[in-house]
Amino acid sequence: MDANTTQLLFFGVIIVVIIALMFRNGRKRQRTAAEMTAGLRPGAEIMTSGGIFGTITAIDEDESKITLRTGPTSEITIHRQAIGRIVTPVADDGTVLNGEPVVLEDAAADPTFGERVDLSKPEPGTARPTDSAASKGVSE
Numbered sequence: 001m002d003a004n005t006t007q008l009l010f011f012g013v014i015i016v017v018i019i020a021l022m023f024r025n026g027r028k029r030q031r032t033a034a035e036m037t038a039g040l041r042p043g044a045e046i047m048t049s050g051g052i053f054g055t056i057t058a059i060d061e062d063e064s065k066i067t068l069r070t071g072p073t074s075e076i077t078i079h080r081q082a083i084g085r086i087v088t089p090v091a092d093d094g095t096v097l098n099g100e101p102v103v104l105e106d107a108a109a110d111p112t113f114g115e116r117v118d119l120s121k122p123e124p125g126t127a128r129p130t131d132s133a134a135s136k137g138v139s140e
Contacts, residue, residue: 036086040066045088048078053087 001009040046045055046068054068057075064080 036083037080039086040080040083044086046086047084048082049084050082051084052076 040056040059042056042058045053047053048068052068052070054070054076056066057069058067060066065077066080066083067075067077069075
């Protein structure tokens with residue numbers, strides 16, 4: 001083979017690889033979009049492609065419209081394709097899924113931001129931060 005044929009063959013292989021990667025990425029995007037639209041149910045919190053957050057109140061499958069509650073008294077109607085991402089999905093049984101499950105004991109134990117913590121009365125089984133070896137009379 002001469003140099004021109006080798007260069008053309010190499011160039012053709014590069015073009016084929018680029019086209020194959022484009023088709024692969026397109027199918028991947030279609031699959032994730034189909035999964036997202038399958039997960040749309042009333043009660044799910046979503047963000048539109050324009051950055052508006054809201055909770056789905058109604059879905060019209062025939063006209064591809066979704067009604068969002070964006071505030072206590074305001075609702076807007078958007079097209080299905082305007083959904084950017086699902087913030088809080090809803091399970092099949094209607095319960096809201098928000099990532100990791102919250103353990104109520106752990107959530108109640110941590111103070112909220114700005115909350116004052118009374119360290120004078122520790123809970124049973126917990127050590128106070130002021131307890132140290134020096135205050136107990138133990139020498140090092």
